[in-house]
Amino acid sequence: MSINNLDCSILNEIIKNESVFPGELVKKYNTTDRNIRYKLDNINFYLNKEKLPVIKTTAKGELFFGSEDRILLENSTFIIKDEDYIFSKDERQRLVLIFILLKTGTFTIQSVLDEIGVSLSTLKNDIRELKLILGKNGLKLVQIAKKGLKVQGSEDSIRRMILNILLESGLESFGTDQRDKIDVFKRNLKQIFLNSYSGTKAEKEESNLQTERAIREYLEEINEDMNEKFSDVLHNYIMNYLRLMILRIRNKKYLKEDLDDVLFLENIKEHKIIKSHINILENKADIKLTPQEIIKIVEIYIENKNYDVNNSWKQVKQILENLISKVSSDINLDMTNDLILLNDLIYHMKLAAYRIKNNIKLKNSIYKEVEDEVPFLFGIVEKRIAGYEQYLDEKLNKDEIAFITIHFKMSIDRNYNLGKKRILIVCGLGYGTSKLLKKIISEEFNVEITDLIPVYQLEKYNLDKTDIILSTVKIKELPDKPYLTINTIPNLQDKKNIEQLGIKRKNASREYYMHEVLKVIKENCDVRNSKELTEGLEKIFSTEDEKIMESHRKNLLELLPKENIKVVNSVKNWQEAMEISGRILVDNGYTEWEYVESVIDMVYKHGTYMVLKKNFILGHGNYLEKVRKAGLSFLYIKEGVEFPENHFINCVITLCSRDKKEHTFGLLELHRVIENCDLYKKISEKNSGDEVYREIKSGWEKIKI
CATH class of the missing domain: 1.10.1790.10 (PRD domain)
Known part of the structure; x- marks a missing residue:
């Protein structure tokens, strides 16, 4: 069983306190009581496997380690090994960023794999996203012929980006301490910095200690002359900058560009004080500081002296x-x-x-x-x-x-580029689910959808007329275009990620369907020939999408009748949840069991890309010949269940469909009910399928078009 950041944080919290109530952990980590209990079981399983004391519980429910157990954990050689730890995507990408930003020359993909320990496909996905992040910080990741990759940009921009990552990660030093035994992410972050020093392991550690002593002595002198006490946050912020500055100078990376406000900064009292003690850093850290480096220290100090860096x-x-x-x-x-x-x-x-x-x-x-x-x-x-x-x-x-x-x-x-972005939509199951995604993206964003293709066609697809690729599955061989993996029905985070690619939202507007126009006309006019009227209107403004919607659409309640909804208290695991949800469709004559197995296989292959938003997941498979008719099942699990990639889910929805079109309209309505009617909150206290159905129907009546 693996450990993640939340497991480590909970373990650290219990070790450093005499006792902790589970409710305090729920509040601190903004999660559920069930999830905390699951995490505690996971931690104890891991500790027991390592033959270490486990977390105990008092009669009042307090969590604790006995004093001897705590001492044993703190002083033993116990350490959470990297191979037992699951890095989150954010942690993994921070490690990659720090590694490539600290590189003074070119680097290869293999060197990143060796340092970070991720798979090639995962790293390629990360590199694609990190290029966008670097670009937003004024930096570029470029390919140097026959040499490898290199980060290009100003030294000032590189240092600022590294400093922000350190701040976000809460790193207070580059040296190891007791907490590193459990905090695997910070331990790896520190190791990347230490590896940037030259020499043997012992020489690197000595260089780090030498740097720490020089910085602390330097700041003590400044603090005394400034006649004002640094806040802890400001002290740590400046410490991290000076550590980074010394490391970069030792690796012959200097500030070369002229900094803004030089005349202003050279003539304030803080510059005089900071400069007067600079020999401490130069002598004890064995470096030479240029005037630009000294001005930069003044700038960092002035930027943050009156403010809490974090708050x-x-x-x-x-x-x-x-x-x-x-x-x-x-x-x-x-x-x-x-x-x-x-x-x-x-x-x-x-x-x-x-x-x-x-x-x-x-x-x-x-x-x-x-x-x-x-x-x-x-x-x-x-x-x-x-x-x-x-x-x-x-x-x-x-x-x-x-x-x-x-x-x-x-x-x-x-x-100054107001043109629409040209979007290619890719889906693991082909045209059908892509059609739904196209509908939602077209409604909310100012884009031109150039094509919809299944993932197997991407390798040979001509991308000359594509600006950005949106895909519902992870792409193994990344194309040379900006690329984003999103859910079939995009959730709020998906939409934020789309916006960060420079895709602009449309102004809020309602999309009208042909039947709405006909309804208004018929209510206010005498129609002699409805068929000719419909055909005439279609020639004027109906799109291909509208025609498809009108001729093939099944609404939400047609796809999801009352008998397809079930409520249970709990399940053993996510696989059982998907089996129960799929069994509803099998028992009610929608599909055969082989299709349900293909739904579960999709999670194993592609992860939980089908999460609609917090608490909801939409499962669908690719064994279409086993489907008899289109339909949805809805399983509400009161206590919830954890899916892969740390998604905690209460509502498991399974879709089956015979073709690429008939389910699209109903899924769009489901998306609107979930997004606009606060569905999860309304069903959270329901105990039967009938009660859940009434809430879904009520929401549908509000949004139906």
């Missing part, structure tokens, strides 16, 4: 995101996905806050020049900056607003 600037980030959203709306150009703009504004606002609080004015005024060049944009930014001024409790002068306007102007130059 205050989260609030500022939200204010600036709101600013970007409002300016985008005013100029009718969406810049909300421009991460470069957001990061530039955060950086600028940190220094602006220092200048304003210390009554320092910029020496070189650019206000008139900017106002003359982009007066409309300057006026909008000046109007919309009020939210930040309110937070700061200070008024920004026109020069500060001019600099902010320049950042928006640069974003407009980067994003």
Whole structure:
């Protein structure tokens, strides 16, 4: 049995406290009581396998380790091994990012595989997504002929991205400590940093200790001269930057570009103090700092001295995101996905806050020049900056607003492309489920769907007229195009991921179907020939999709009658859940058992890409010749069950269909009921299939079209 991050966190929490109630873990980790109980069983199974003390429970239900057991766990050679740990996608991608960002030259795919220990197909999928993440941070991952891959971009951008990953990961040092025995992710993160030092293992560890001593002594001197105490968060943030800076300089990676605001930073008291003790770092860490490196330390300090790095600037980030959203709306150009703009504004606002609080004015005024060049944009930014001024409790002068306007102007130059993205939709089961996905994507996003294909056709497909690929299954051989795996019915996270690819949402609008138009006409006019009227309207504005919908559609209640719904308290595992849901369709004459087996096989092959949203999964198979008629089954599991990839599911829906069209309309209605009618909340206390059916029918009557 494997261990994941949540298991490790729970184990650490119980070790460091005398006792913990399960309810406290439920609240801390925002999960369910059943899931915590499952995790505790998993942890104890693992500890027992390793012949170690297990978690005990008091009569009141408190979880604890005895004092001797705790000492044994802390002092023994016990360690959660990498091979027993399941890295989440986010953890795995952070490790890959740190590895490639720390590389000073080219690297090969094999070197990443050796360091991170993932499969080739998984890494290829990650590389595709990480290229987009790097791009949003002003960096590129490029192929160098006969040498390998290389991250290209400014040294400042590379350091900032690494620093943000360290902050998000909560890493406080590069050295090992007791917590690393259980915290597998941080242990691996630290190891990547240590491997970036040159020399033997002992020499690397000595270099790290030497660096730690130099930084701590340096910061103590600065702290004393500044006559102000660093917050713990700020101290750790600056520590991480200095660790990173020293590592990069030792690997001959220097800040070469001129930093902004140099004249301003060189003339403040903090620069004098920081520079006066720089010999401590140079001598004890055995490095030489350029003027740009010293200015950068001042910048990092000034950026964060008045703010909690984790909390205050989260609030500022939200204010600036709101600013970007409002300016985008005013100029009718969406810049909300421009991460470069957001990061530039955060950086600028940190220094602006220092200048304003210390009554320092910029020496070189650019206000008139900017106002003359982009007066409309300057006026909008000046109007919309009020939210930040309110937070700061200070008024920004026109020069500060001019600099902010320049950042928006640069974003407009980067994003001035309003054409529709051309989308290719790929599905493991072919045209049928792709058709449903096309309908949903076309409704909500400003795109052109160029084609719908099954995954086996992708290898030989001409992608010249494709900008982005959306697929309901993982693609093994990645094409040279942006690519995203989403659910057959996209959930909220899928839609956010689509937007991050630069695909813009449509303004909210209702899609009208032919029968609605006919209904209005018939209610208000005398129709002499309905058939000719229908044909005439179709020639004017009906699309191929509408014709398919009208001629083949089965609505939700036709696909999901009352007898296809069942409620159970619990199941042994996800396989049993899918078997029960499939058995409903078999017993009611919709399909044969071989089709149900193909549904379960799809989860084994492709994972839980069929999760619609939290608590819901839609299972479907590819053994269509065993299907007698289209239908859905709905199994509500009151206590829920954990599916692969840590998805906790209560509602298991199974689909069977004979062709590629007849189920599409009903599934679209199901999607709308789940999304718009808060279905899970309404059925959570129901005890019978009849009660669940009434709630589904009630939701359907509200959304039916």
